Amino acid sequence: MSLFCSTAATMIKSMTIIKRFRIKRPQWFLLTSVFLIVSGCSTLKPEKIERPEIPKVEHWTVTESNDEKVVLSGLLSFQDARLEELLKAALIGNFDLQVTATRVEAARAQAKLVGAAIAPDWSASAKASRNFRNSALQTGREVYSNNFELGANVSWEVDLWEQLSNRKKAATWNYQASVTEQSAARLSLIANIARSWYNAIEAHLQIQLLEKRLVNQQENLEILEERFHHGINNALDVHLARASEASEKSRLFQKKAARESEIRSLEVLLGLYPSAQLPLAEKLPKLSERIPIGLPSDLLKRRPDIIAAEQRFKASEALTAAAYQNRFPSLRLTGTLGASNGEFHKLFSSDQLFGSLIAGIATPLFYGDELEAQEEESRAKARETAIHYARTVLNAFQEVEASLSIEKWLDQQETAIDVAMQEAQAGETLAFEQYQSGLVGFVTVLEAQRRAFDAQSTLIQIRNSRLQNRIRLHLALGGNFVETKELELETRKVSNISAGEK
Numbered sequence: 001m002s003l004f005c006s007t008a009a010t011m012i013k014s015m016t017i018i019k020r021f022r023i024k025r026p027q028w029f030l031l032t033s034v035f036l037i038v039s040g041c042s043t044l045k046p047e048k049i050e051r052p053e054i055p056k057v058e059h060w061t062v063t064e065s066n067d068e069k070v071v072l073s074g075l076l077s078f079q080d081a082r083l084e085e086l087l088k089a090a091l092i093g094n095f096d097l098q099v100t101a102t103r104v105e106a107a108r109a110q111a112k113l114v115g116a117a118i119a120p121d122w123s124a125s126a127k128a129s130r131n132f133r134n135s136a137l138q139t140g141r142e143v144y145s146n147n148f149e150l151g152a153n154v155s156w157e158v159d160l161w162e163q164l165s166n167r168k169k170a171a172t173w174n175y176q177a178s179v180t181e182q183s184a185a186r187l188s189l190i191a192n193i194a195r196s197w198y199n200a201i202e203a204h205l206q207i208q209l210l211e212k213r214l215v216n217q218q219e220n221l222e223i224l225e226e227r228f229h230h231g232i233n234n235a236l237d238v239h240l241a242r243a244s245e246a247s248e249k250s251r252l253f254q255k256k257a258a259r260e261s262e263i264r265s266l267e268v269l270l271g272l273y274p275s276a277q278l279p280l281a282e283k284l285p286k287l288s289e290r291i292p293i294g295l296p297s298d299l300l301k302r303r304p305d306i307i308a309a310e311q312r313f314k315a316s317e318a319l320t321a322a323a324y325q326n327r328f329p330s331l332r333l334t335g336t337l338g339a340s341n342g343e344f345h346k347l348f349s350s351d352q353l354f355g356s357l358i359a360g361i362a363t364p365l366f367y368g369d370e371l372e373a374q375e376e377e378s379r380a381k382a383r384e385t386a387i388h389y390a391r392t393v394l395n396a397f398q399e400v401e402a403s404l405s406i407e408k409w410l411d412q413q414e415t416a417i418d419v420a421m422q423e424a425q426a427g428e429t430l431a432f433e434q435y436q437s438g439l440v441g442f443v444t445v446l447e448a449q450r451r452a453f454d455a456q457s458t459l460i461q462i463r464n465s466r467l468q469n470r471i472r473l474h475l476a477l478g479g480n481f482v483e484t485k486e487l488e489l490e491t492r493k494v495s496n497i498s499a500g501e502k
Contacts, residue, residue: 093271
């Protein structure tokens, strides 16, 4: 039935051309035959490319899923106004993001360029000339003549097998993928900024803790040296206190270097000069309640990298179809309409018009192996994009599961280390009191102080780790960190091109 409809439509097209250009019987027969032959082949379709089967998961293994709508706009409800300001500035000043924007522009231009091949090519020409010659009857007399010409040419490759349409589809899918990948790059950039921001704050808090500990170490050393001079303490206690102080100074310098490194990296991400002068917050924000995670199937609709991988696959499918259709004949129509006269004012008279219509069919005869190899190459690339899509989905599931698991363990770890810190601080106080009473040696005091300091330092580290993991989880779920209008604008441009914008 589809073949009959296609043939009937082709007959109507050919009769319309025949009547309009007054084609005679021999040319009529040839043109109609060409249209009928190619219409019969137009129903041929390439073999479909199968994608690897993706595991169907109804619930996350780490925690119970729910069908609650996942609201992932805003920066994770961290309530960090300073960070949100930096993120908005990064969307403007980051150079990597600007590079992705130019790639989107290039992909859009390519989609328009490929789409333009479907429409006829029009050209116009104008010509004026003045000639002279010596008259044979009157020697020495020159005779002048003028000639004016206007012309219009049209050339159109008929999209018989939808080869050109498939190329346009591929270019449009690639453009959509570039827009989606720009969104993914934006999310990745903002996540990296948030990570660097909180890493720098953690380093800053560790520095403050070390400086406080150093003050305590120096006070202890002064007491020990004074007691040593009075013969109360032995030299071992002094040496241990000095070693402990020097060790903490080394850790302090290390943390300061780490803080400067994080700030410089952050400044570059913001498009600023890496001067390490960016002011930091004085504390890490507290985490909000657990974010809703939804169902695993929802992930396929939210993650930009998954969406982009699917769009690349669809583009490769269209290119494979076009490569398959390259092996069939092509039909090109060429038409000319013009006028010529020696007087310009008579140029637009209807009796001065001339025109022509040429239909040419070309078929590949000696390129069979080459065209077949091109199709095989295109099909192999399409299978590669299909495998890449499946791998991207599986990686996305892994990232969410891993982040959910880490979230649970970090929560329990923070609870445990908070108890350890309180006990260590109480032990530190008691050890110093017993040392002053002569009940324990100074080694016990140093060990108690070390435990108390390590517990406080670990607590800061775990709180930052929870923030870092929440960022990873948010990113794994495909959430938006800040609302922007650029992606909506590009999405409208995609719709325009898909609808046939030239």
